[in-house]
Amino acid sequence: MxxxxxxxxxxxxxxxxxxxxxxxxxxxxxxxxxxxxxxxxxxxxxxxxxxxxxxxxxxxxxxxxxxxxxxxxxxxxxxxxxxxxxxxxxxxxxxxxxxxxxxxxxxxRYEQTESFIASAYPAIPYTIPRHVTTTPTRFDIRDLAPTARSCSTSADGKETILAFKKEWEAPYKLARKLRTRLRDAGLLSSTCYFQGTSLRNLESVLRYFAPAYPSQSCAEMGPGIYATKKLSTAAQQAGETGAIMIFKDVALEELSVWSPGDEDWEALLKNSLGYGESGTLPAEFHAADVIVGPVCANISDFYGSTTTPIKSDEEQTVFCSEKSAALLRSSLCGIIYLTTDELDEQEKADKKAHTKAVHNSEPSGMKPTTGSASKGKGRRTKRN
Structure with missing residues (x-):
């Protein structure tokens, strides 16, 4: 084309x-x-x-x-x-x-409701939890989002995930640094998915985690939880003050996965954006747990017009059933909070405090165990 x-x-x-x-x-x-x-x-x-x-x-x-x-x-x-x-x-x-x-x-400002009554625009602050630092640390998910629902089966209902914050920079640079840190923490795998979102949307996602329309996307392939395998894409979607959710070991073998062809993909876009013909979606759409397809390159031009959609080389995955959403939710293992604040000095202080805490927690005279020290040296490495 x-x-x-x-x-x-x-x-x-x-x-x-x-x-x-x-x-x-x-x-x-x-x-x-x-x-x-x-x-x-x-x-x-x-x-x-x-x-x-x-x-x-x-x-x-x-x-x-x-x-x-x-x-x-x-x-x-x-x-x-x-x-x-x-x-x-x-x-x-x-x-x-x-x-x-x-x-x-x-x-x-004021917005008009359906009953034409002026109502104040709610300015609800969504900020990074104060106890989250630049050092990857495990938290109870409810310490990160008080309204979050835990999917833990333990008696106390606690679900711990890794969380830390990182200073925003160009997505490709940010992704490279984050990938190294996630690999060190054991959070990367070939079946890893990411979702970039705002802090506001993160709160509601952790509360309900249901297939619904995302707040900052056209939801071009219908309602669902949108995810990507590209960390740089998730970073760009999150923006300067958003968050990236990490889902590890997401196995799709037991799910019905549908990859629409060209005609079905275009019909899906038109229906999802509100001006498609009724009855044009195939049976595979209604039976799918997961939809995998390309991102529409010209979605902003395509919205509400007769412009022909253009496929991009970017792939997206939509978890669109309760079954697939439950699988994705159980795979949540980490959250990265992004900020425009300069964190260089804080990161150094966090590393120093973390190293001191690890040192103090070990019995005196304890020798490093295999895998916790460099070969031929007695220096301990950072633990997550």
Missing amino acids: ALAQRRSTDKASNGDAWDGIWRSYESFEGELPPEYKKLLGYGKSQMIGRPRDIFRRYGRTEEERQYYAYLPGSKATHIPNDLVCIPKGASACAFLLGQWIAQDLLPP
Whole structure:
């Protein structure tokens, strides 16, 4: 399929101006501005642009196109109008709004309810638990999210998972560092899945963990719990102040897995976005526990229009039944909290405190056991 073309000049030959948004599914004529080139290395984004331009182009309502387009760069807010990366599979405007809500950047405002009664917009703070540090540590899941439901079968009902926080950086760099840390902690496997989400959505997911529509995605393949095998993709979906859930040893052998063909995939997109014809979904969709398929590269353009969907090289997995959701929930083994705070000094302090705690917990004169020290040396390694 031929890609659409964009020109980097102010006016293209046909008189159309470039809207300032780079799209992964369109070829680009001319020289791309250097600030865009820099962000291309952050990962495989759906698009790169400034929030104001994105809302003016992709806002689905007059409010999104006018009110939210006014906010970035305004003196009334702290929302910058700097270039941003929109991950593949996410509705551009919904993703940005989710990020702003998570960072408490939206100004106080009122929304109309269905009964036309003005109600205050609830500003609920969602923050990283205070006891979570840069050192991977095991916590009872209810110490991370008080409303979380434990899936433990023990008498006390405690379910412990590993959690730590990491400073945000370019997704591909972040993924490389996280992969090393997760490997050291024994949390990586060939059947490992990740989900990037906001702290706000994390709270509700840990409470219910049911196949439903995610808050920052178009849910292009229907309701379900969306996951990916790419850590960099999950990092990009989580954003600067989100979280990454880690699911280890997810075995799909006992589940019904459906990979839709081209026609079924397009029909699924149209139905999921609300303008498909009734009765166009095959029986495999209704019987599936898990759906595996490509992310739509031009989902923001495709939403509510007759644009032909374009498949990307990014694969996503949707756990869409109670059976598959229960399997995924039982495989949850860790949560990574992302932050824009500088953690270099804190990370050094955490490592020092952790090493001291391990040293103090060992009986005096105890010799390192096999596997806990380097060969030929008496130095102990960090324990998780």
